Amino acid sequence: MRQLTGIVSDRGSKYAVSGGPAASREEVDAFLKDLKRDKKFAKATHNTWAVLLPDGTPLKGDDGEAGAGMVIVRMLERAELTGQLIVVTRWYGGKHLGGDRFRHVQTCVSEWLDSFAD
Template sequence: MSEPLSTLAARCRHQQEIRKSRFLAIAAPVRSGEQALAFLREVADPAATHNCWAWRVGRDYRFNDDGEPGGTAGRPILQAIESQQMDGVAVVVTRWYGGIKLGTGGLARAYGGTAAECLRLAERVPIVSMARLAARVEFAELALLKARLKDLHAQIASEHFDADGVALQLQLPDTRVDDAVLLLRDLTRGRSEAHRLD
């Protein structure tokens, strides 16, 4: 079974010198391609020789060699993200040229290795797959339901009151959906059912 996906808890950085060139990796958690590109624009150093980058959010990903020979920078950075089972992550590796050419293999190792070490040292948080449920309860059952939902790490995304009770939308970890359905059924003595919205 493959390792579960994780993302970064916060921004992180790692710097190393390789044959007189300085490489600085800065990585951050991101939720969208737009957020990744904004991060890239923010941390890229215009005075550096190259600002190479990659990001992955779900099935979407992009990478850029920023003038280095094709395939020697952006793709190795993306491979560092993927090999560490990470998602929702952007990494910029900035290079200040030190006068010694590294060759295509050396460049790929330098960019990929700097990115991989930055991610390896970073604090991670697991990515939890979430589900949404719709349910309806009577007013008298609402307080107890709210108290019990905390045990399932569920949150109420919305609640609408009318004359007959409360219509709820819940957000909770995918692994707790069956528990929530049983809880609702038990609490309402079978009068209410939860339905998935996604």
């Protein structure tokens, strides 16, 4: 599991991104369970995630951040990256971010993809 924290901070909300291999829904569930063993991530407001399975089938979860999972799916499709789960975590800071939250999800995924390429 690779984690990048402190990616974005905006109006009190903080973002992190995590990722790792996942070839099935069972592996996604195991990854999320493992991530949430860390109390910091368990207490997060949202753990939005997506993966393109090795056969290209997209799976996603918005975890209350409507539409954010699809943002991650689209970025994985553009990167042609299968078998890698990406989780964007948000700790809500008390102020609504509107459409900026999607930009922050994109920033987090871009950071993870850039670190993955290294």
